[in-house]
Amino acid sequence: MALVAGVDCSTQSTKVLICDAETGAVVRQGRAPHPDATEVAPAVWWDALRSASDGLLDDVQALAVGGQQHGMVTLDANGEVVRPALLWNDTRSAGAATDLIDELGGAQPWVDAVGVVPVASFTVTKLRWLAANEPDEARRTERVVLPHDWLTWKLSTNADPTTDRGDASGTGYWSAATGEYRHDLLRRAFGRELGVPEVKKPDAIVGHTPDGIALAAGTGDNMAAALGLGAGPGDVVVSLGTSGTVFAVSESPTTDPSGYVAGFADATGRFLPLVCTLNAARVLTAAADLLGVDLDRLSELALASTPGAAGLTLLPYLDGERTPDLPDETGRLTGLTRANARPENLARAAVEGMLLGLADGLDAVRQHGVPVRRALLIGGAALSPAVRAVASGILGVPVDVPAPGEYVALGAARQAAWALSGAAEPPQWTVEAERAPEATEDYSGARDRYAQFRTGVQELSVRSNKS
């Protein structure tokens, strides 16, 4: 049996799966935590990868890394890391995003050029922030790469880092539609040219470890999840990790000048329209902390409430928000009365608030021509019984919950198996899924209240930006 390894270097942890290359069956796995921070020294990921894969890589023939998207890893002339990586959920470059949009004459030129409208998450805005705020570090920077690029390089004997279409499409200086870097936009952001990794083909072997393990190109974590799930036409993935994401594999690139849907590339040569919120699973941990309970009890409490949380609505922007673009916002709770001020309603409002933002995301993806037959619910918070119970009602589509698993790492392993096989398509791996309860309850009132509350907050933000 040939073995392949898939790595997921996500926000909160590194996960490693060792799989049978033919069937995808998981034969062993490991995990190691990351610190809770929005800037992280890449060496921390390297240590986590070594710890999570300790003793697991014997007889492994190929490996790929799926990584959190957009993180800015800066390298000097010797390939040493210049400063800790700024992660996708670091909002300090929000002002740089606004400046870059204004300088190009609005959002449309950006989506035309690279398929995305800059927000603080994207690498291009982090480069502008670095150039403006840390001149010494900026001067030393010769190359910029992404988390999965850096780890793949560090694993290899290669002289230079490489990347893939999926992750490159989240930089803001590579176009999914044309398959080319926009060096002009990178120069605009940073003030001068920087080295960028070569974009390898989806099934490429890009190098080898010193032990001779073949390395596939790797990709961004959402692209890897799509590959791990084998997402096909009609499937929309809803991932509830640190971020909340809604995405689908598409045959054509997406351009959304509202910036709601990002026009990314996938890991197979296709495209991956994607909506991402900054606040998902951690909304539930924050609510559990507030109520002094664990996540299981939070779920029980939420299930003891009713659709609409008896009138309580949570806008869950606890870490600021990216979609909608409200980087300086905070969480806001409305509708609190003496009658509904109960732990179960607060728990329910947290679960619903997290999903209501993603229901908007699902509508946005649908409006861009993506057919929606079912949602596939993955990520840590998909383990919550309350989330599973209300998801279909809030999202308004049938929801399938794949067997609990690490689908980013599985997708990376599938890419490694594909590269190893030399075949035209990835190997056929089957994913078991269970249908979540069909919606019998009406969430239209909750959706309307949420939309009203969100619109009010967006209007307030526009007014305060003007004054």
Ligand SMILES: Nc1ncnc2c1ncn2[C@@H]1O[C@H](COP(=O)(O)OP(=O)(O)O)[C@@H](O)[C@H]1O
């Ligand atoms: N049973 C559960 N209910 C709700 N949330 C959960 C549960 N189990 C894990 N989580 C949450 O899932 C998150 C981790 O999910 P994961 O998809 O691994 O995140 P990431 O990929 O961003 O690192 C954590 O915030 C954790 O609290």
Ligand SMILES: O=C(CO)[C@@H](O)[C@H](O)COP(=O)(O)O
């Ligand atoms: O920024 C995005 C997508 O555009 C995030 O989805 C990151 O890729 C981090 O993912 P998780 O750690 O939440 O899986």
